[in-house]
Amino acid sequence: MRVRAATNTKGGWPPIVEQVSTGEQVDVDDLATRLRDGSRDALAEAYREWSSLVHTLALRSLGNHHDAEDVTQQVFVAAWRSRHTLRPERGTVAGWLVGITRHTVADTHAKRTRQARDAAAVAAHELPHEHSTALDDQLAARLLLHDELGRLGEPRGTVVRLAFLEDLTHEQIAERLDLPLGTVKSHVRRGLTRLRTRLEEVNRDPS
Numbered sequence: 001m002r003v004r005a006a007t008n009t010k011g012g013w014p015p016i017v018e019q020v021s022t023g024e025q026v027d028v029d030d031l032a033t034r035l036r037d038g039s040r041d042a043l044a045e046a047y048r049e050w051s052s053l054v055h056t057l058a059l060r061s062l063g064n065h066h067d068a069e070d071v072t073q074q075v076f077v078a079a080w081r082s083r084h085t086l087r088p089e090r091g092t093v094a095g096w097l098v099g100i101t102r103h104t105v106a107d108t109h110a111k112r113t114r115q116a117r118d119a120a121a122v123a124a125h126e127l128p129h130e131h132s133t134a135l136d137d138q139l140a141a142r143l144l145l146h147d148e149l150g151r152l153g154e155p156r157g158t159v160v161r162l163a164f165l166e167d168l169t170h171e172q173i174a175e176r177l178d179l180p181l182g183t184v185k186s187h188v189r190r191g192l193t194r195l196r197t198r199l200e201e202v203n204r205d206p207s
Contacts, residue, residue, distance in 0.1 A: 032088035035079075043083075047076055050094055054101050061105045071108055075100050114167050152191050159184055160191035 031049075034042035054075050059068035078100050079086075086096055152160060155177055162168045162176070170188065174181045 028093060029088060032086060032093045035093065036083050036086040036088070038083065043076065043080055046079070046093060046097070050097050051076070053094065054097060057098065057101050058105055058108075062108060067108060071101065071104050074104050078104065111166060152194065155179065156187040156191050159187040160195070163188050 028049075031042050031045055035046055051072055055068050055072045058071035058075075059065060062068055062071065075097060079097060082100075086093065158177065159173055159179075162173045163170070168176070170181060170184050173179070173188075174184045177184070
């Protein structure tokens with residue numbers, strides 16, 4: 001199996017991986033050395049060899065295929081960016097990737113906790129506090145929040161979701177989406193204004 005990598009180096013992200021069957025067996029020690037030295041072909045080979053292992057570990061911990069796929073991508077992005085930390089004489093590439101996977105999975109669990117906390121905060125501060133408030137009204141507001149995020153359009157919906165649900169800074173969002181910082185701030189401001197207006201409409205008592 002030979003793996004070809006596209007030459008997309010924008011932002012330091014790893015290349016797109018293409019698998020081409022050749023029947024060749026990977027020399028793990030050589031792969032580790034080449035990856036540490038900055039070979040993108042070595043990164044592609046590592047993805048082919050161990051992406052299924054990373055995905056399986058993530059899926060077992062997170063229980064969600066979508067999250068496991070995200071973690072797999074993040075692990076190989078992190079592996080490329082931190083390739084200088086790879087020490088073939090101290091351990092295997094697989095073991096090194098497992099360590100990165102554990103950290104990434106832990107970060108994902110922490111993100112889930114933040115999202116649950118943020119959802120509770122939205123319910124506590126945006127919804128009416130009268131004793132007569134029904135649970136289905138709270139559910140409707142939460143569903144509306146997610147629906148409105150989808151209606152904001154792109155890239156505004158993604159920008160607001162990263163800022164509000166994933167707790168990223170404006171600078172982090174700008175870097176991830178390759179957008180000017182001023183554009184990110186504008187999308188966040190306008191997007192949250194629209195969301196606030198829609199939540200107020202839901203919370204307003206009919207009269």
